[in-house]
Amino acid sequence: MIQRVQTIFLFLVAVAMGLTIGMELWLQVVPDSSETYTLSAFSMQHLSSSGEVLSSNSTWYLAALAAFVGFLAIISIFQYRSRARQMMINMINSLFMVGIVVIVFLTTSGVNTEIGAADNGTYKIGFWAILVAMVCNMLANRFIKKDEALVKSVDRIR
Template identity: 70%
Template sequence: MIQRVQSIFLFLVAAAMGVTLGMDLWHQVIADSGESFTLTALFLEKYDNSGEVILSESKWYIAALASFVGFLAIISIFQYRNRGRQMMLNMVNSLLMVGLVATIFLTTNGINSELGANDNGQYQIGFWAVLAAMVCNMLANRFIRKDEALVRSVDRIR
């Protein structure tokens, strides 16, 4: 049945990926020149002192990965009849989310090393949404395992 608690957690994973796609992931201000960098799921943009975009680079792979994670979470919601497949999809989703966090981290680290910046910048709400999605995915898997254990115990009684 779709109205189980793990379905709510999987929906929250998909919603968090929507937040990741729509919000900023990282922001860095260079104190010396007044320039700033903002990373979203689609672009890395460089701004000058007045706030105008100087440079815009595509980071489509972050958006593609976040979209795929959200899509996989939606598919997993409708796999309630096959709990084994649902758990497998969630495990793959967990690995993809770890890859997404690593991709964001490596991208921001690469930018900082190019700039020679003293601080690492600030991770914004889009980045933290990925971490919240990881927690929701873990909780969904826990409740799926709980359901599976309940079904097996009922089968033993019969």
């Protein structure tokens, strides 16, 4: 049935991945020159203090991974007849989300090392949406397991 609580959590995973694609993930301000580095799902940009783009690197793979995670969450919603398959899709989804977080950390730490920044920068809404999606995915799995246990207990009574 589609009206289960895990459907809401899986839908929130897809919405959070949409936020990840549409919003900035990270911002670092270089204190000496007021230049900024911004990371989004599509690019890493180095901006001058006047806002001119000094350099830009494509990070399309972050957008592709986030879109894939959102797509898998939508697919998982419609796998309600096979709870085992639904849980497997959600576990795979969790691995991809961890991969996105690791890629973001490696990218941002590489920039911080390159510019010799004292702080780690500011993680923006797009990054925090990934973590919200991870929590929602975990909660969806918990409720799927609860449904599976309920079905097994009812089968035992028959």
